[in-house]
Amino acid sequence: MNKSAILVLFLAIFLAACADPAANKPKATTANTQNAAANEKKEIKGGKALPITPENSKIEFTGSKVTGSHDGGFKSFKGTIDLVNNKPEESSVSVNIEMNSVFTNADGLTKHLQTPDFFDVEKYPKATFASTKIVADAEKGAGNYTITGDLNLHGTIKSISFPAKITVGDSDVSVDAEFSINRKDFGIAYAGKADDLIRDDVVIKLSLKAPK
Numbered sequence: 001m002n003k004s005a006i007l008v009l010f011l012a013i014f015l016a017a018c019a020d021p022a023a024n025k026p027k028a029t030t031a032n033t034q035n036a037a038a039n040e041k042k043e044i045k046g047g048k049a050l051p052i053t054p055e056n057s058k059i060e061f062t063g064s065k066v067t068g069s070h071d072g073g074f075k076s077f078k079g080t081i082d083l084v085n086n087k088p089e090e091s092s093v094s095v096n097i098e099m100n101s102v103f104t105n106a107d108g109l110t111k112h113l114q115t116p117d118f119f120d121v122e123k124y125p126k127a128t129f130a131s132t133k134i135v136a137d138a139e140k141g142a143g144n145y146t147i148t149g150d151l152n153l154h155g156t157i158k159s160i161s162f163p164a165k166i167t168v169g170d171s172d173v174s175v176d177a178e179f180s181i182n183r184k185d186f187g188i189a190y191a192g193k194a195d196d197l198i199r200d201d202v203v204i205k206l207s208l209k210a211p212k
Helices: 003-018 107-113
Strands: 029-032 048-052 058-065 068-074 077-084 087-098 102-104 126-136 144-153 156-168 172-182 201-211
Touching: 048 201, 068 107, 077 172, 077 201, 087 144, 087 156, 102 107, 144 172
Parallel strands: none
Antiparallel strands: 029 156, 048 077, 058 068, 058 201, 068 102, 077 087, 087 126, 126 144, 144 156, 156 172, 172 201
8 A cells, every 4th residue: 555545544534533423413402491390391181101211212422522522321311202192293202311320432431421520410410301392394204303392401401402203103102313412501611631622512312212
């Protein structure tokens, strides 16, 4: 392999390592919540409560810095899809996450995420999400929706909206979403090293499959 080929290969590997995983993901719309009872599960009349657990669902994320990225998620969480008339628009979803159950593909990072630099799990042991509205996205076609709800993370409550695929089947209901949020919107502002800064946008990946 000649020097020019080696250089091209090196540049390709370097650029792949530095690529922003959030660059091609839809960004969640974030706003201050006006709901005084934010993150309290709203009452659903006539609904059927379907359980969300680590056995049937995944809550994962990808964070990055200028030199690369790390994948992670949470091992302990529980929630409910309140299914009404088999229609997502009439239903709701809520999730409660144990923040000290965070994991990543690097042990040192996992421990660092638990500290006040990031999640500060001793002060903020839980994160919660409770939907306030689910609306069909006609432009994207059947099964596509926009979910809006109150996210309580790191002691900050914001209303966020993000795209999702929702399928109501005979035996279960699935919700799949992949979008980015700005960690600084929730007061997580640790910059990282001067020569290896951490990016603000974090990719959130939801794969929920609640049995009926």
